[in-house]
Amino acid sequence: MNGTVTVLAASADTRRGLTIGLFAVFIAITLYITIWASRQNKTAADYYAAGRSFSAFQNGLAISGDYMSAASFLGIAGLIALFGYDGFLYSIGFLVAWLVALLLVAELLRNSGRFTMGDVLAFRMRQRPVRTAAGISTITVSIFYLIAQMVGAGALVALLLGIRSGETFIGLSAGAAKNLTIVLVGALMIFYVTVGGMRGTTWVQIVKAGLLMTGALVMTIFVLAKFNFNPSSLLGAAADQSGKGEAFLNPGLRYGAGDWLTKVDLISLGLALVLGTAGLPHILIRFYTVPTARDARRSVNWAITLIGSFYLMTLALGFGAAALVGTNAIRAANPGGNTAAPQLAEELGGGPGTTGGAIFLAFIASVAFATILAVVAGLTLASSSSVAHDLYANAVRKGDVGEKDEVRVARVAALVIGAVAIMLSIFAQNLNVAFLVALAFAVAASGNLPALLYSLFWRRFNTRGAVWAIYGGLVTAVVLVVFSPVVSGKSTALISDQDFSWFPLENPGIISIPAGFFFGWLGTILSRERDDPKYDELEVRSLTGAGAH
């Protein structure tokens, strides 16, 4: 264990310089793109939806960029490296989820909405209550997701730049360097969003997706080449080096290993993963950036191809890290396994202390930063759009607002949300990143998806149903998490010295998702409101594109 730490430190200076240099290049390119994009932006449709001018392939890349967060790249590779097969469960749920978006949501949403998820939910309802609920739910999901990414950035910087507690870097302690990174990431994302709008943010996603796919592909080929392109010997070597033997390749090391509750928890997690994606506001608004529903479908197909290939590559990265770096060395560098991919890069480049290793590690580290930066920009855009379009323009001003005014509010909202996220992230540094991401998925699946599906497919659905579905799913999910063992009781919990947990599951999905559907149904049948002509309009518009923006 100590050996690894020493060797990692040996090349720290070279690596820091290279990582910072490469990351600076990425920042320079994206800043240039953002300023270029800002010159193209003239209308509200430019700011919110990039003038609906992206091609299906470009948007497919951007969706992949938005979706493959730090949790996907560093998190899943790390989970596989530590727990073997169980890390793979995450990738499967995250990928299959795209079929919900493809078959039920993407095209219909593209045709019936304009800028936000709230557009579709409020289509045939009374605007004010539904817009307010949609805005609150969008912001809640995005903030949880946002904090997860920024905490991840803060935690990784010390490791990737090789700053350990007690050490200093350009005069900064590890803690100060973390905070500085969070502030820097926050400032950059605010700049991308307020200046570049959707067009600039989309290009940042495209550049990032290209970098991430390239990095993952190169590493995958290197790993497979070491095992003569034989997956069986890769898995065998991983099992040997893991210290767990055969069990490393079987389900159950991390999830569902204990009593019946842990198995229910696994199912709950599986449900949240597969149903969360189609309710994530920052993913949904990407469908507005293409000209037609057909392009929305084709962009999801590109996204499925890219994301699926990427998750298959994380298998090689995770098992490769276990086989070549070793599970113990990975755990020694980061107990969560978050540095498995960068450590593997160093090993593939020639090993710790070599120039090749330092270069490869620096490249992968800067790709990881680019990943985080792009995702937080996408999230900030989604939530600030909802503040301006749902809450301000429609709920407060009741649609009586000019485009310029609305976009100005969106920019201010991005600034405020960015600032809030920076502060929360600095205070929330000890939160577990995976917990926040899983919560964001559970909240999206519980609060957004039932309302969205009812809106699109249930004629009888009405204002009360929509409001109850959103708040019912949202509140159930959040309350169950607060009283779960993740927040209190266990030694690994957020507040470990107190125990107010009465809900035994770590993921609330299995209760809160049905709750969202139930409250939506109950609210609907308890209200007499029914607007058949508006549902006719929604159906015709969503399926044919007539009258679509």
Next chain:
Amino acid sequence: MTSDVQPGSGRAHSAPGQPTADAYSRMEADPRFRELRRRFRNFAFPWTVAFLAWYLLYVLMSAYARGFMDTKVVGNLNVAFFFGILQFVSTFVIAWLYSRYANRRLDPLAQELYREMGGRR
């Protein structure tokens, strides 16, 4: 796009180029639209049930059928590994099937109705 009217709602039917509420209701009753909706739902609903059931089977077996999932098939590759890979394959295949179906059975009809509603594309 700059001529976008009332945000998100269809309240401003009088705007040029936008179909009226009446036109939507008439189209909704049109047998060709009913056919389009039927075709869409006949694909989307059964396939959604199918892939969700297939995925849940995978999750349930990961939780409750460990012995079977741990069975080695080829070398170090076990049933769980192939089941996982099959989830990827089925996702790719269903996405491809839907695109083919939509291109042939949905898009031409949707485009015809779109034109009739005054769309220009």
